[in-house]
Amino acid sequence: MADNPTKGLADVVAASTALSDIDGKAGRLSYRGYDIHDLAGRTSFEEIAYLLQRGALPNRAQLDAYTAELAEGRSLGPLAEACLGAIAERQEPMEALRSLVSLTGADDPDKNSNAPEANLRKAARLTAQQPILVARYHAARTGATLPEIDPEAGIAEAFLHQITGRRPSQREIEIFDTCLVLHADHTMNASTFAARVCAATLSDMHSAIVAALGTLKGPLHGGANEQVMRTLEAMDPRGVARAVREKLARGEKIMGFGHRVYKTEDPRATHLRRMSQELAEASGDDTYFRMSREMEEVVFAEKGLYPNVDFYAATVYHYLGIPTDLFTPVFSISRMAGWTAHVIEQHADNRLIRPDSEYVGERDKKWLPIDER
Numbered sequence: 001m002a003d004n005p006t007k008g009l010a011d012v013v014a015a016s017t018a019l020s021d022i023d024g025k026a027g028r029l030s031y032r033g034y035d036i037h038d039l040a041g042r043t044s045f046e047e048i049a050y051l052l053q054r055g056a057l058p059n060r061a062q063l064d065a066y067t068a069e070l071a072e073g074r075s076l077g078p079l080a081e082a083c084l085g086a087i088a089e090r091q092e093p094m095e096a097l098r099s100l101v102s103l104t105g106a107d108d109p110d111k112n113s114n115a116p117e118a119n120l121r122k123a124a125r126l127t128a129q130q131p132i133l134v135a136r137y138h139a140a141r142t143g144a145t146l147p148e149i150d151p152e153a154g155i156a157e158a159f160l161h162q163i164t165g166r167r168p169s170q171r172e173i174e175i176f177d178t179c180l181v182l183h184a185d186h187t188m189n190a191s192t193f194a195a196r197v198c199a200a201t202l203s204d205m206h207s208a209i210v211a212a213l214g215t216l217k218g219p220l221h222g223g224a225n226e227q228v229m230r231t232l233e234a235m236d237p238r239g240v241a242r243a244v245r246e247k248l249a250r251g252e253k254i255m256g257f258g259h260r261v262y263k264t265e266d267p268r269a270t271h272l273r274r275m276s277q278e279l280a281e282a283s284g285d286d287t288y289f290r291m292s293r294e295m296e297e298v299v300f301a302e303k304g305l306y307p308n309v310d311f312y313a314a315t316v317y318h319y320l321g322i323p324t325d326l327f328t329p330v331f332s333i334s335r336m337a338g339w340t341a342h343v344i345e346q347h348a349d350n351r352l353i354r355p356d357s358e359y360v361g362e363r364d365k366k367w368l369p370i371d372e373r
């Protein structure tokens with residue numbers, strides 16, 4: 001039977017959005033009309049979260065007020081606090097985040113409201129809490145004591161400090177902040193779509209984010225960044241080309257390559273490649289960067305595929321000292337800005353999302369009583 005031409009909803013317009021736009025042929029991405037190349041390295045993640053959730057880039061006073069709101073919104077609430085230790089013992093990072101975000105919802109002061117003002121406050125709290133959840137989870141499973149957050153530190157600096165236990169350099173903070181900016185929103189990607197489907201039933205923001213987290217986890221989506229690092233770690237640095245060709249010959253996918261929308265280089269990968277190279281050179285051991293370059297050349301020569309956002313993000317996070325199994329959680333810290341903005345947008349102009357399906361099963365079967373089957 002021929003595949004349904006819309007299998008995987010390829011090219012189907014499932015929502016209208018003013019948040020981000022992609023030109024897949026030209027390799028362009030913009031957030032609310034700003035080209036990603038103009039934003040990356042120039043705007044902080046907090047400014048981008050504000051832009052997505054509140055509609056415009058903030059001026060200084062607006063950013064100060066938003067930053068204060070984020071600082072106030074960091075506390076997790078008694079239920080998440082009570083369960084954190086047990087969750088860290090029993091659940092993998094993305095599963096733990098799914099549980100913990102659900103639990104923070106129980107103590108959210110706006111939990112019973114989808115009103116626009118309540119959604120804005122919840123969006124800020126979820127954005128502030130996500131890096132704390134990742135850091136607290138990591139500390140709980142390793143037994144580490146988290147350093148106090150410097151009140152002047154932004155999300156990028158505070159997170160790197162808490163995860164690595166050392167004060168990051170100014171350049172490391174800038175690079176990680178740029179990573180957060182680059183991952184913040186991406187039109188109707190699978191996790192954002194999941195969030196919007198949930199929100200469109202008029203369910204609440206925390207439920208939509210739990211749906212998004214479960215969807216980001218998979219290796220065909222956000223989970224690919226962890227798999228890229230695992231692939232690099234498992235390869236002999238002198239046998240990269242052969243290993244890639246063997247994988248392809250076995251019909252395996254190479255994680256971090258290919259994209260549903262980009263038919264050319266993902267503009268985010270351009271920045272991430274550059275930052276990976278810079279960190280690799282500064283580290284004194286650029287093996288993983290050189291291996292990545294070789295993988296890129298072989299995959300392009302064999303399949304004509306370009307790296308996606310997850311490919312060079314992996315080595316950037318590695319060189320920044322982030323544990324490999326926290327790469328996808330780091331993606332969620334950034335994408336929280338986009339997911340919450342999409343929930344706000346969905347609730348503001350809602351219609352239930354309910355596509356059709358093509359029935360391919362049997363018809364007109366005769367029912368038999370159980371003992372005759």
Ligand SMILES: CC(=O)SCCNC(=O)CCNC(=O)[C@H](O)C(C)(C)COP(=O)(O)OP(=O)(O)OC[C@H]1O[C@@H](n2cnc3c(N)ncnc32)[C@H](O)[C@@H]1OP(=O)(O)O
Nearest residue numbers: 219220221222224252253254255256257258259260308310
């Ligand atoms: C943040 C993000 O979500 S970015 C994406 C992260 N995911 C990955 O990196 C996982 C690897 N990549 C992939 O699996 C895919 O490229 C996806 C999921 C990103 C896009 O999927 P789709 O648009 O459905 O493309 P699909 O999987 O149908 O691939 C089309 C063809 O290219 C091949 N292909 C696509 N990606 C890859 C890859 N990474 N390695 C090898 N072959 C690939 C497929 O095997 C298929 O070949 P065929 O037509 O001979 O069967």
Ligand SMILES: O=C([O-])CC(=O)C(=O)O
Nearest residue numbers: 186188189190260308309
């Ligand atoms: O858009 C997609 O399908 C996947 C992606 O790159 C993202 O979510 O950032």
